Amino acid sequence: MSHSSQHPLGLDPADFPARDHLIYLNHAGTSPISGPAASAMKQFAEECANHGAAAYAGWTAGARATRSSAARLLGAAPEEVAFTKSTTQGLNLVALGLDWNPGDVIVAEELTFPANWHPWKMAENRGATLAVWPERNFRYELEDLEALLKKGNVRMVAATSANFATGFRQDMEAVGKLCREYGALHCVDGIQTLGVHPIDVKRCNIDFLSADSHKWLLGPEGSAIFYVARDRVPLFREDLIGWMGRQRYWEFEKLDLPPDPTARRFEEGSPNIAGILSMGASLDLIQNTGVESIFPHNRTLCRRLEGHLERNGWEIVTPREDASAASIVSARKEGADPAAVAKQLWERCKGWCVARRGFLRLSPHFYQTVEDMDRVGEALEGL
Secondary structure, eight states: OOOOSOOTTOOOGGGOGGGGTOEEOBTTTOOOOOHHHHHHHHHHHHHHHHHGGGGHHHHHHHHHHHHHHHHHHHTOOGGGEEEESOHHHHHHHHHHHBOOOTTOEEEEETTOOGGGTHHHHHHHTTTOEEEEEOOBTTBOOHHHHHHHHHTSOEEEEEEESBOTTTOBBOOHHHHHHHHHHHTOEEEEEOTTTTTTSOOOTTTTTOSEEEEESSSTTOOOTTOEEEEEOGGGGGGBOGGGOOGGGBTTTTOTTOSOOOBOSSGGGGOOSSOOHHHHHHHHHHHHHHHHHOHHHHHHHHHHHHHHHHHHHHHTTOEEOSOOSGGGBOSOEEEEOTTOOHHHHHHHHHHHHOEEOEEETTEEEEBOOTTOOHHHHHHHHHHHTTO
16 A cells, blocks of 8 residues: 655654555554564564573563653653553452452443453452443543542542543543542553553552553553552552562562562563563654654544545544544444444455444554545545
8 A cells, every 4th residue: 555645743654564555443442563563572582482581681671661661651650560461450450459348339431341340340249339430422421420429438430541432532630630539549441542642640640550552552462551559559469469579589489578569569470571572662662753742643633534424424423622532433324334334444445443332433543644544535435
């Protein structure tokens, strides 16, 4: 697929090989990994094949760099970042790791992604009660959250940074302010905005955040970031810790080592080194580009798609204002089967998108251009 114009962010096309042959519009699902992420994974495989554990010192240094890079992205300290295998694992650590008392209320969104629902339902078996934050007009209003908080006993708000199906982006700073005001913990499923929209976990009063790298970070599946605020680590029970989650864990002969006091205590066993190094390469790519530049560019792409959809009779359900929008465009059209339309877009222009909740969902990313979106618009004609 040829691209005549230079990218407005000055990107190197070699860093995004998928763009050569398709218009990928499912970054809200699973993204193609970046060129640097693929190179890091290949390099690890070659070193592992040729040197085995003799190369471990270099891998450890690379993992340390990835942790620091993830911390910078979040506005956190490196010791507040752990590596997990998925968004779900991080949320499960919170759900299973805290002691819930009878009467503790957890607030979760009505139509959130299952990863941010099942752990909290599971916590009900351990004494907590789940309260539902209702969706209204494809949004989650702060006044509805405050009404739940005013009822009392809310110990945690399990918020989603952006809804996977509608593209509604929550004001995490406002949610954090309410949590602070009412004495509730703030836990965030951040996978739909991390790498697209700037976030500062301290300013947003976030206690826990979990996000895999396989969406907007352009990293591999199975490599995720789990943030735990330094002063919240002591809240966790110790029965989730393995051998690597201990201080001086390399002293293998000692079986009485205390838990690590940092977020690293949640890295219970041998790490996914290939995934961590690959994720680190993509984190560097994202941050070298600048999330503050990525978000406005992505919004330009989304607005271009919205225009094409509306001209073809589609109703946009995603918020139109930048303050409430992620990098997702969801739309519906009476009489149209979004799954069938997605299939036709693939056949017409190699545009890869999906249907979610009865909507056609398109989710572009920063390495693409308005010309790419226009090709999708042309393919929409007559569908």
